[in-house]
Amino acid sequence: MEALGAHAIAVKAHVGRDEEAQALVQTAVDRFGGVDIFVGNAASGVLKPITEIDEKAWEWTVNINARSILVGVQAAVPYMRRAGWGRVITVTSIGSRRVFPEYGVVGVSKAAIEALTRYLAVELAPDNIIANCISPGVVITGALDFFPRREEMIAYAEQNTPAGRLVTPEDVGEVAAWLCTDAARMIVGQTIEIDGGYSLLAM
Template structure:
């Protein structure tokens, strides 16, 4: 990936951080994005630069169109273009579907799903100009299965998967490859927001045939593979990496 430029949204911590570091280790220049926790994003960038890579830190709310525009503009200003766009940022209000309201709908859908679609729109011209690009969304099993307290996030993840399919078909003729990755239970700080965190971890471990949780670095390596030319004929797919979690009835 030498000479490539990647944007990884929500890359201050967790899976996003692992993806940013992995792509940088393979030679990519990386825009590390955050909205609320600059210190975490700076730590991600510091790891990259300490290893000899190049990174910038960009504060932007990717749920807003002007935030996406800022992120892309700052990346292009620093590195000259965008080759890889990883829509990793995620948020949501964890409560039953019938307890959601218009505000929580807009917040969750905008950050999780709209950021992918309109992020793709913003970066596509740079990718099309050179006939090469990779767009990847991070989804979850909650897009197709019902999980406690996960209604709004699950709906947004289903939207990500649908958007990836449409983008894949529309952008393939221009050399842009679009896919999604669905990790299983990954023990990151994101789980701390779940009221039933301990139950999720215990049940997740019990249900995973591999006997352990997926690590953020394993998700990152899958992202790197999908960004490679070896994966250029994988298009519009949702690739599951969960240690077999979703296989059990």
């Protein structure tokens, strides 16, 4: 990012812990003077049948994926209100609405993200703080290495995506950036599918 002329810092944090999620926001405030855009993109989870999920697996997954967004936004909103402008972008997945093997607790956490985004959107829009959610399709990143059926999942998505290719991180980043512009200011509380049409097919 700095090579492109932007100022950036890397902060290591376990966002499933409230104090670390809050400290992450505070570090940005201390370094840059505020927070204009909050992107909730942290993801983790336990891949098991839902009937085998114990308390630890549930709390780990939901805290990192969903609760961290709530805590982070709560910490960032005062600075956005002070500035009179803010954007919140959250990231979910098709697993919030469709059932995939051993994805149960992750899917539940993703559904929670979408609901949380809608509630944040309605509460914050009067302050010119706009919240929206992005739901990418299968994106080739290191996260896929944790899926037991990685190659099968990729092949299936490639064959069943009308656009003819999988989603790239650049596809997702461009939509996230656009949602932060004034051109998108009347898109409020929506979940935007970025999947090349994959979710449109009845399978």
